[in-house]
Amino acid sequence: MAQVMDIGVDLGTASVVIYGKNKGIVLDEPAVIAFDRESRAVLAVGHEAYRMLGRTPSNIVAMRPLRNGTIDDFAMATGMLNYFVQQVVGKRLFLGGPRVVLSLPAGVNEVERQSITASLFSAGARRTHLMERPMAAAIGAGLPVGETYGSMVVDIGGGMTEIAVISKGRCVLRDSVKIGGDKLDDAIIKYIRLKHNMLIGEMTAEDLKVNIGSALQLPEQLYMEVTGRNLISGLPKVLRITSDEVTEAIEGPLEELMESIHAVLEQTPAELAADIFDNGIVLTGGGAHLSMISQAVSKTLKIDCRVAENAHECVARGCGLTLENWSEYGRFIGSRNQMRK
Numbered sequence: 001m002a003q004v005m006d007i008g009v010d011l012g013t014a015s016v017v018i019y020g021k022n023k024g025i026v027l028d029e030p031a032v033i034a035f036d037r038e039s040r041a042v043l044a045v046g047h048e049a050y051r052m053l054g055r056t057p058s059n060i061v062a063m064r065p066l067r068n069g070t071i072d073d074f075a076m077a078t079g080m081l082n083y084f085v086q087q088v089v090g091k092r093l094f095l096g097g098p099r100v101v102l103s104l105p106a107g108v109n110e111v112e113r114q115s116i117t118a119s120l121f122s123a124g125a126r127r128t129h130l131m132e133r134p135m136a137a138a139i140g141a142g143l144p145v146g147e148t149y150g151s152m153v154v155d156i157g158g159g160m161t162e163i164a165v166i167s168k169g170r171c172v173l174r175d176s177v178k179i180g181g182d183k184l185d186d187a188i189i190k191y192i193r194l195k196h197n198m199l200i201g202e203m204t205a206e207d208l209k210v211n212i213g214s215a216l217q218l219p220e221q222l223y224m225e226v227t228g229r230n231l232i233s234g235l236p237k238v239l240r241i242t243s244d245e246v247t248e249a250i251e252g253p254l255e256e257l258m259e260s261i262h263a264v265l266e267q268t269p270a271e272l273a274a275d276i277f278d279n280g281i282v283l284t285g286g287g288a289h290l291s292m293i294s295q296a297v298s299k300t301l302k303i304d305c306r307v308a309e310n311a312h313e314c315v316a317r318g319c320g321l322t323l324e325n326w327s328e329y330g331r332f333i334g335s336r337n338q339m340r341k
């Protein structure tokens, strides 16, 4: 009988990443679902649904069921998750079903956590363990989480950023703020509207951020042409945006982010703070790929900072590594979070 693959899952507000035990990353798709407005029948999930965002006919809705770190549409969120899980493990769930280590956004409440676990169970999962996101991110980034040693991990996602100090297998301090990639995109839209009287879409703003955006001014200016709607004439218009403009646009939310990291550092016990000063802050999540972000953290907080390898995959990787090294990391899943229906 073929063994069903156990999986580590990062259900994010921007993307879903799945790590197959002894396989590595097996799925990485946008957390987007498209459905029929009337019947709510699902039409597309992941990449295909992402392409429909903002350009669907009126009878189709393409949406992100998780936004701002919380769940917007519960049925669609679980439908999307179960679809991805089945895509990875196949339909042979009657052979026992996979064991799942799952990480959820901080804003998902206890009732929703239980319901997601129950829904995974009905979709065929044998057992689901919930792992705290900063812990998963730290394991995925290769930090020494089990040691009597302080590590700081900052996971910058689409909807929110989680900041944590980890020592001896637990989060000693933890904070989450609703500032992530989405807030940066919003700030770019607002900036271009105010400065150029032009309205651009969310995807255009994200393109600007990813392609020419930078947390600090770049030594050499970059440019990108974008199309938007002129707010005075109402007509489409092409505009050339500079990287310095994007840096200026995202300054506000980034400053708030730095303040939140600073506040956690201030509360960190002296010995652990000394460890963090020695070893620096580690950034994970898709937002950590923003150009010059680690340099901006170092400059503002006067502490070394580095971006973890494959930052965007760290949480899923941490969940998967927990399955692979259960005797080492399994104990970092609190008993409260071990659920079986």
Ligand SMILES: Nc1ncnc2c1ncn2[C@@H]1O[C@H](COP(=O)(O)OP(=O)(O)OP(=O)(O)O)[C@@H](O)[C@H]1O
Binding pocket: 011, 012, 013, 014, 015, 016, 031, 069, 105, 156, 157, 158, 159, 160, 161, 180, 181, 182, 206, 209, 210, 213, 285, 286, 287, 288, 289, 290, 291, 312
């Ligand atoms: N090269 C890049 N530069 C800047 N931002 C980027 C880059 N690549 C990805 N991002 C941003 O990272 C964010 C998505 O990160 P990620 O996939 O880690 O989020 P998530 O885990 O789904 O969200 P959350 O953790 O809030 O639930 C998006 O806002 C995206 O625009």
Ligand SMILES: [Mg+2]
Binding pocket: 010, 012, 013, 155, 156, 157, 158, 285, 286, 315
């Ligand atoms: Mg994330």
